Amino acid sequence: MLVRLRKNLAEAEVSLFLALAGELGYSARFLDEERELARLDGPGRPDHRSRLEDCHAVLQVLDPGLARELHLRPPGGPDRVVQVGDALFGGEHVSLIAGPCAVEDPARTLEIARAVRARGATVLRGGAFKPRTSPYSFQGSAHAGLEVLGRVRREAEIAVVTEALDPRDVEAVGEVADMFQVGSRNMANQPLLSELGRQRKPVLLKRGFAATLREFLLAAEFVLAGGNEQVVLCERGIRSFDPSTRNVLDVGGVAWLKRHTHLPVIVDPSHAAGRSDLVRALARAGLAAGADGLICEVHPHPAEVHSDGAQAIGLEDFSILASDARALAALDGRSVVQPGRVSARVPEKIPAQ
Amino acid sequence: MLVRLRKNLAEAEVSLFLALAGELGYSARFLDEERELARLDGPGRPDHRSRLEDCHAVLQVLDPGLARELHLRPPGGPDRVVQVGDALFGGEHVSLIAGPCAVEDPARTLEIARAVRARGATVLRGGAFKPRTSPYSFQGSAHAGLEVLGRVRREAEIAVVTEALDPRDVEAVGEVADMFQVGSRNMANQPLLSELGRQRKPVLLKRGFAATLREFLLAAEFVLAGGNEQVVLCERGIRSFDPSTRNVLDVGGVAWLKRHTHLPVIVDPSHAAGRSDLVRALARAGLAAGADGLICEVHPHPAEVHSDGAQAIGLEDFSILASDARALAALDGRSVVQPGRVSARVPEKIPAQ
Amino acid sequence: MLVRLRKNLAEAEVSLFLALAGELGYSARFLDEERELARLDGPGRPDHRSRLEDCHAVLQVLDPGLARELHLRPPGGPDRVVQVGDALFGGEHVSLIAGPCAVEDPARTLEIARAVRARGATVLRGGAFKPRTSPYSFQGSAHAGLEVLGRVRREAEIAVVTEALDPRDVEAVGEVADMFQVGSRNMANQPLLSELGRQRKPVLLKRGFAATLREFLLAAEFVLAGGNEQVVLCERGIRSFDPSTRNVLDVGGVAWLKRHTHLPVIVDPSHAAGRSDLVRALARAGLAAGADGLICEVHPHPAEVHSDGAQAIGLEDFSILASDARALAALDGRSVVQPGRVSARVPEKIPAQ
């Protein structure tokens, strides 16, 4: 490990640093007379970089060396492939998640599930617990919504992803969902992440709208460090100074993530755009930048949506988008996983995977 | 209420809008032939603006009229004054919160509490639960830390503010703390805010580092709408493109908030600066812009701090800062509340206020 | 035009507004008793929106109505196609611009020009005047560089785009270049834009790294209003809070621009990425989002580059990128214009087009 120390440290501060390095099992050697640069040789465990960065004497870990965090892709290492029902994310596989912003009534939700599945979605999205900016906005149908999702899941034979907002709801969500969603506002919600680290079911982790890529990966690390290796990252747009679009889809971030981590990365063009007429362009851009899938708000009647209706696309637009996805995936020798391919595997009850 | 609708709406969408307005008790009148502008006359309850904004047909509420949310300052209305032990925030009162980033061992924490109280702090800060970016960083001493805080609170006769991260910890934190802190990462954590809305004890709500002022006020509204009227807002710096300082203290935001809400507003110069040598300047700037107090990381030996040591200031610097605060408050005919003034009132057990 | 006025205006302010509206030829009618909303009926010239926004009484032009600026795409209107030598930007046509960051010596520059042309570039890029952050960085070879460009242009039979920084250099640049480039730092440099508005040769206008899309379009309007209709917009990444990549390519902005303006839009993946390993992904994302072309830094030996070498890609990578471009264009029924198709048209001397 290569560490840069603060300038003009007191002797006591240097000693504290050396003691910590020793305690972690490293031998330290200063590279310069001013003792601002130190090389540490030793075990290199995933937690050591953060432990050293916590030390007051340390200005910056210039190179973590062997202290590789769990999210890091080993040089030349393969993609992790995450399976969710029929869907596969990563490697040669691109999968599509689609559905309403919030769970609707059972009949309507079933209709949507069947419609998006027929058009190429392998996972149904739909919020039972909705994070909202105002306490007076519709907050989702909660446990009733979960029940609808469970029923639709069985009847439409489609896997389901839905958001958990509160660590106390994780168990209930896990009884219905094939995949937990962590929303952008909750990317840094540690009690929630830690709870999900104890689950054995995939987690869709959305990037905070003002989180750096490093912070995003460390949020994933909370889940990974808990023992849950099935994390799918989702870039959904970052906040900028320009009100023209709601967020800016960070396609460079997608490409950067694919290089730095072995975890799959998908994009959410709906929240990035905030308006339906830009969704297709963003979906295409995300896939062209290397994303392993899409999560998209789709609704047969966007105008009747409870929340965020302006960004949902209709069914026909979703067909076009799925067709785009197949064409773009093919350019790279990848393919979009089709519903039903492994559907026999969606079980009545969801086992811990 | 003045509402702007989307262009070229289908008849069905306009009907949905009119039905919602009617259901909320408003009579609606279009101002133009294109039916893009509507005036609603009716009850104007705090939740109505958000309810209408949720409607797909609505592009923007141009003027909420009487639908005034609870955080809003009525025209010409007075400041809400929030009391926490000796401290008073708002109106003519400026109060200082100081202490370590994280709770230390009992002896050291007591030493710090007495030292900052002697220098003008009326509330001790100190984290038992620490939100951190990495799962491997020090996460605080948790319940042991709460116990230390409780003991120090009694022995040093100083009120205590500490952070709750997890809604499941709110009760335990409330048994020790005079004031709940919600950190920047959790500003939009709704289960936590809702839990705090059910408490009857002040809440220090920090602005999310990328939250708009409107989002900040709506986060406070979650607490207010729950029935807890004692919210103190804290501006702690927003994220920018410039790595020179960790955050940018939004002093214009402080002034804007003072105009829009009756809630007290304080600033956190420590997290805004991220480095101790700029803390004094930011503390002064915040007060000069109208802040009702400061929350500041102070430590007798900043170099030995577990986390975020680079931004803690020493005791002597805190003396200087407290002196600045008194001088700046005096310029406006305000005064810094001194410890002990009402200390007889800090009770053995903390009652619901 | 639909105009929103400030609240509680003095009578004199309303009169000033009405006088201006009358002077511009509009009849004004207030929609509400509070006189905060006014509808103006009248000529709707391109300059009227800005003229009214300049008026103190006006808070916002909610809808410009017929006052359409020159950059606006008429509803359903066609793309403007801009020709630069062999290259065509817009409509069904995608074109590639490639070359070194800064002009090199004549032999090397000629080598690069031939190499990128052989791989599909129809325009050579290369800076003679280089905008730099530090006065001590290499500022380009100036007039000597222009001379090299002129020679290479003739010998390699390729059109040339190069940057003008100073209005005093526009004439000299115009004697050599087929297209003027305005860099990101100079997007709002009005004397320069006005000078280019007087030219009759295409302008490649890069978006300021913190300019809103509206500001970007108004910068283009400076050129258009001067009578020069040949503007190609270039999205080159905006500044964000994340240091992982140098800029964030705003692909949603590309899609938004394509809807709002008839002008062609290209992307610069090199400056957006700031590092060569992400250039391909960003180039693909930009084209997938609808861009009409690319401008890319290419160099046979990136390590030897005078400035910004870390973002230049090698020749083989450019071949791959050109192949990507052809595949992506084909998905939309577009095609990448090939060099030589119309090369007979690159004349010895550059006429005003």
Place this chain on the structure above:
Amino acid sequence: MLVRLRKNLAEAEVSLFLALAGELGYSARFLDEERELARLDGPGRPDHRSRLEDCHAVLQVLDPGLARELHLRPPGGPDRVVQVGDALFGGEHVSLIAGPCAVEDPARTLEIARAVRARGATVLRGGAFKPRTSPYSFQGSAHAGLEVLGRVRREAEIAVVTEALDPRDVEAVGEVADMFQVGSRNMANQPLLSELGRQRKPVLLKRGFAATLREFLLAAEFVLAGGNEQVVLCERGIRSFDPSTRNVLDVGGVAWLKRHTHLPVIVDPSHAAGRSDLVRALARAGLAAGADGLICEVHPHPAEVHSDGAQAIGLEDFSILASDARALAALDGRSVVQPGRVSARVPEKIPAQ
């Protein structure tokens, strides 16, 4: 100098780096076997840091050592004090600049000049050339405006600062103005900065609204490197994601600048706020953070202003603001320079200083 090189450099790249170091007069020594860290011992001229950063092999200059740029404050070194007519910026001196956004007619401009001088301003601001976002907005009265400024300057006995937008106008502006202003949009306009480096008259350099502090200082370095040592920096707010205020005044940046450079730093609360009701709070915050002065838009009748009227304050508000400034300066043992103190020195003709 301490330099960090890229990983895994080819031998040729390392050689190019060593050759450059040698050419600049440095002996280089690698600190590690991987040759990623190098210490350079040698002359340390102001331009050497940028020269090395231009080299492809160099990832980062970790410590510039003796290669100190001209704007840097030597450790413990004094403030540079810049004089403009009566005004003094820096050291113990705080000065106030006030006036209209744009120059008005002669009588009105003279009235304003006398009014702000009577209330404590030592420099009159007023734009003859106005940088605007739209080509159709009022661009200033240009040379006629300069003439008005010259006349008012003599009659009101007040120094004048006005903006130069175009390098071709520098001479004309210099014949009238005591101080050149470079606006935020032009901070990185190198031909303009270079032209001002050749002048011998103070320059007020505004920070670009999205410029890092390092970029800001390097813009100043363009002027300093040209031989003009009289630069006053102006923080005027940076662009953020929040539309509540137009810009965010970076008071931490003011404090940071005061530590890093010997140049005076003032703030512009008017452009930061974008609305008159927040100007006072921002002015106070800026001075409390250590600013050496203010530049403020003041107008006797804000509603009649040609451009940006919403942010101008009236005369009475300026009196209050000047009073605030005196009180805040006094807290630090500084004082606001009063008009007339050295007014005998404002000459008929402006000599090169």
